[in-house]
Amino acid sequence: MNFAAVFPGQGSQSLGMMDDLAFHFPIVKETFDQASDVLEQDLWQIVTAGPEELLSQTMITQPLMLAAGVATWRVWLSQDGSMPTATAGHSLGEYSALVASGTIDYATTVKLVGIRSSLMQQAVPEGKGGMAAILGLDAEAVIEGCAKAANGQIVEAVNFNSPEQTVIGGESDAVDRAMQVLSEMGAKRAIKLAMSVPSHCSMLKEISADMAEALAQANFAKSDIPVLHNVSADTCGSEESMKTTVAEQLYKPVRWVETIHALESHGADTIIEFGPGKVLFGLNRRINRKLGNLTINDMASLEKALTAAKG
Structure with a gap:
């Protein structure tokens, strides 16, 4: 099986979404704790105990979903899961893909997502x-x-x-x-x-300069695993162009249909969604039925994906 790893964004969060994997794998809570230390906020307490309405606030949802995607990826690696032919993430999930590919370290990505979510929340007043x-x-x-x-x-x-x-x-x-x-x-x-914020529309163009400034300070490593970006449904040829593309993602649309087809062009015969919910699983099935389609969000789905990967 040659698979592409994809990561969900906002909209897949739910209270207790990581409980099953966390019960079996301490690395799940450890991943949330690392993000909590960076942001000085107890994300694990929020995701396990709520309150539930807090989960839908952009400044909370985005770090939670980053941690969830990376934690699920780390569980996969801990079980000798194989490496993907390429990665991609839907909206905020692109940051999880950048971590999984080895392009950005996790702590730096948590900081970037904290900045991103804060900028977005401030850009559009509640109800506007x-x-x-x-x-x-x-x-x-x-x-x-x-x-x-x-x-x-x-x-x-x-x-x-x-x-x-x-x-x-x-x-x-x-x-x-x-x-x-x-x-x-x-x-x-x-x-x-x-x-709470209309993502990927021109209402957010003004804040992209601030996001670009934050990205300019981050170290992007060269990776052997391609990352396909929402803005282009393609890879970037340089660190500079990658940073520009990630900043532009704030106000440009997510080209997910094209991304799934492009992942097939990168050699994937299966798409595995790493993280809570099954949003991408459902979308991917409607886009390209030729591709295998799996999701990892609990112990049963992890075992199914590991079995499929081993043939």
Whole structure:
């Protein structure tokens, strides 16, 4: 099995999401504790005991999901799991992919994600932005509908998740109008998402310069494992271009459909999702049914993936 490792972002979090793996592998809690030390906040207490509403706050969710993805990856390695042909992550998950590939060390990545989440939370005041999932329309139709609904405000296609699922984001009123327009254009469903910040839209362009400054201070190592980036669905040729691309990810869309096809081009015959939930597992199955599709989020799924990897 030649697999690509992918990592989920915001939206996959839940209370107790790492309990099963943590029961069997101390490295799970250790990974959360390392992040807690960097950020001076007890992330393990939050993920195990809540309160649940705290999990949906961007400044909490992003470090939690980074720690969850890296912890799951470390569990895989501790069980002699093989190395991937390439890595990618959805939105915030791209940072987990950078750690898994060996491009950035974990402690540095925790700091970067802390900065990223803080910038995002401050960029859009509560209630001013929104996101919605549009089901049953192709991407071009969604882009067209957003343009019709904008009326001088920002609303854009921000996540191209599958052939029939595109997420839109922008100013709250414009998102609401776009949901109505897209429903009239034939969308099967338009679902408002519980996200406190509209990720990957031009409302966040201004803060990308601050993120670029933080990334410029980080050491990116050359890795033998390719990382495919959300912005381009491709690798970067240099450390400088990689840092630029990661900063641009704040306000440019996630090209997930193209990314999954590109992972196949990098030699993957199977996609393994490392981290809580099964969001990417579901999307990947809709994108490319030729590829094997596994997820690791508990002991049973870990054993299944290890067995598959050993043939």
